[in-house]
Amino acid sequence: MMYRFSIFVTLLVSCALIPAKSQDHTTQTPNKRIALYLGHTLIPEVRSEKRFVIPSWGLDLDYWFNPKIGLGLHSDIELETFVIKSEKTEELERNYPLVLTLDALYSPIEGLILQVGPGAEVDRQKSFFLVRMGIEYEIQLTHHWDLSPTIFYDHRIYNFSTWTFSLGVGKRFN
Secondary structure, rough: HHHHHHHHHHHHHHHHHHHOOOOOOOOOOOOEEEEEEEEEEEEEEEEEOOOEEEEEEEEEEEOOOOOOEEEEOOOOOOOOEEEEEEEOEEEEEEEEEEEEEEEEEEEOOOEEEEEEEEEEOOOOOOOOOEEEEEEEEEOOOOEEEEEEEEEEEEEEEEOOEEEEEEEEEEEOOO
């Protein structure tokens, strides 16, 4: 199943990165973006029955088809080992899990970005499929650099969910 998901992600990203026609890059906004995020992930269902907040790093690669619609390959790593209680009441140790998502991006107004997409949390013990929903706001700086506060919700299918709050630094390019 993970093999099929990997092929699907590879094909979508490959198609998104192939330009449909040559474009004049002198007058348009760059359509590719890379961003590095520093955040904190709230995990509400850990063994101690208390909310648990851990640091996380993220890396986003975005491709914008036009100013409103884009596709993003987003990855995050949670920087701790922790034990969660799943819906099946079993305990699972998560050891620096890596989250990968392929998100549809929509910008209803300049700067505001809504994201939703499928993904997976990968860990040595057990991996989970997940669905991500998020909101981001790009604050434009000079020379196509930006700061972007982000909030997103990851729901692991038939398991636990997390909230992540982060701040990113991004660069747009062609």
